[in-house]
Amino acid sequence: MASYYRSFMDSFWSEYVWLPPNITWADxxxxxxxxxxHADYRHLFYPLPMALFMLLLRYFLEKYWFAPIGVSLGIKNTRPKKAPHNPVLEKAYVKSKKWKHKDxxxxxxxxxxxxRQVERWLRLRKGQNKPTILVKFCxxxxxxxxxxxxFIYGITILWEKPWLWDINKCCIQSRGQETMFEKLKRVKSFVVRPKPSDEELDLSESSHLRRSVAINNAVIAKQKQLVAAQKGAGFNRQTSTSHESIYEDRDKAVLEQLRRINFGDSKAGARQEALQLYCQDGGDRTGFPHQSVTSDIWWYYMISMSFYWSLxxxxxxxxxxxxxxxxxxxxIxxxxxMCFSWVVNVFRVGSLVLVVHDSADIFLEAAKMAKYAGYQKFCDAVFVILIVLWIVTRLGIYPFWIIKHTSxxxxxxxxxxxxxxxxxxLLILLLVLHCFxxxxxxxxxxxxxxxGQMDGDIRSSSDDYSEESKSQ
Known part of the structure; x- marks a missing residue:
């Protein structure tokens, strides 16, 4: 039995299925x-106990914070009147909750x-299990x-991430996971060094040129090996060419700047430009899937997964x-x-998906709260913002920025x-749900x-509340 299980797990977690060509789980x-x-797949178990904590936190917040706020806003916690006990009608109701006129x-x-009495009993029986408006508000x-x-946490931690501003950075590695501020700081520290003498400058430039050219040649050789390996694995020629050209332009730009240094053109400025160009990619061609999971991204993923498990x-x-x-x-x-993106290190795209989705959901829930509290004008205003933000993020940014990149x-x-x-x-499946x-x-x-006003609930409206709205 153990051998069958091991064989199944080996087949399921096949490197051919889950990883790019020439990458192993050991890598x-x-x-x-x-x-x-790298992301640790064992950490995917952490959201399960965190989801339990999330449910407990929700219970205490709803009972000791949200419920008192709702009562202070005038939301009543009265339960519907119960239907009189009638064994015959109760048996028929358990069998089917929808009665035709013949029934x-x-x-x-x-x-x-x-x-008329039977219809009234049915209406009361359906309503006695309805949650109160206060429960819905909470x-x-x-x-x-x-x-x-x-959303606030996500946009805060992603603000300094390069892939928020250039989504192609989800696939291309930045040197040492540096942020743009760290790169500029490093460039600045290089430029503000005390000015050396002419002899020292010529010597340092010659040494810097030789070292930079050597590094650049080594990087080009490594890239050619990668392209050759990809072609040997049946990798698409057009894809390989596009992948190679991304770095070829940068290599030419770096060498051109280094030649300018050697020819004596604006030595300090040219050296700074060359360093900035080299720092953009850092000479590090590892890229996806060799991308570090920082602590802030780790918490963002774990908290998000625990929330959806609790839901x-x-x-x-x-x-x-x-x-x-x-x-x-x-x-689901x-x-x-989130699990797939975590296992195969596609968490950069996953973080963008999360932050795009959270933005509109804030106004969705706020509009419902305003509706339950009886603030109709405020509800209508929030609903207009929701419609605009929903279409921009779910049908604009999501498909034409994220899915366009991934596809x-x-x-x-x-x-x-x-x-x-x-x-x-799965990303496209979410888009289908967005359209619905x-x-x-x-x-x-x-x-x-x-x-003349927003009628009924929003998006995931309950049958019960819709009936209440129509009867008012």
Whole structure:
């Protein structure tokens, strides 16, 4: 039995499936390099106990913070009136919650009740298990708080990451994981050194030129070996050419600047330009998947995964909504995306996906809270912001920036592998869900314009609340 299990695991975690060509699991193991801190797959178990903590934190916040706030806003916590006990009707209700007119007529004869009394009993029976408006308010307040924290934290830690400003950096490695500020600081420290004598300057420039040319030649040789290995593994010729050309232009620029130094053109300025060009890539051609996971990205991933794990559990106890299964698929897809991106070191793209999604969810939950609290004008204003931000992020930035990179640009930079297509398919699945929810939002917006105010719940509206809104 153990041998079958081992054989299955070896087949499932095949390097051919999960890793780029010529990369092994040993190459991206956490202890495989002193310079690069690869993601550790064993850390994927951490979000499970963290999800339990998240559920406990939610319970205490809803009970001791959100509920008092809701009561102070005038939200009532009264429960609906219960239906009178009737064994015949209860048995029929357990069998089917939707009664046709013929069923109501038959039950009225069995119970010696009028059809109107049976309909009223059914309405009360459906309503007695409804959550109160205060419960719904607390649920939305919890999610609004989390999305606000997650977005602020995410945009803060990504602000200095190079791949936020140049998404191609998700595939191309930066030297030593330096931020732009660190690079400029290093360049500045080089430039402000005391000016040497002419003899020292000529000697240092000659030595610097020889050292830089040697490094550059070694890098070019390493790149040619990589391209040859990729071609030998059946790597697409067009992709290899594009990958090689990215660095070829930089090599020419560096050598040109070094030649200018040798010919005596504006020595200090040319040396600074050459250093800046060389620092842009650092001569480090490792790139994907050899990218370090910093502590801030680690926490961003762990907290996000723990939140979605907690949603997978709490969704079965929260208010039942119309898009229950769509939301469940969304949570599972989000967890799989984060797990896959963590295992194969595609966490840079994953971090961008997270921060893009969190921005609109803040206003989504805020609009629901305003609706439940009775602040209709504020709800309408937030809803307009939500519509604009939702379309910009979910149907604009997400497909035309992130998915465009993963589907079109990335294959020109790094060799593709089967797991990458799985990862990209999950990204497209999220886009399909976005289109579905956008349709719901636009339908609500259309109905709101006709009614003069936002009617019903938003996106994942519950059947119960929609019925309440119509009856008011």
């Amino acid at each position: 991206i193991a956490p202890e495989s390099s002193m310079e690069v801190q 109501i007529q038959g039950l009225a004869k069995q119970t010696d009740m009028s059809e 649920e939305n307040a919890w999610r609004c708080l989390y999305y606000t924290f997650s 997978c559990v709490s969704q079965f106890f929260d208010v039942k909504r119309k898009d229950f299964w769509q939301m469940f698929v969304h949570h 897809a989000a967890i799989l995306l 079109i640009d990335a294959p020109k930079i790094v060799p593709m592998f089967p797991a990458y297509y799985i990862f990209n398919s 929810w956008t349709y719901l939002l636009l339908r609500i917006a259309y109905n709101s314009v006709k009614a």
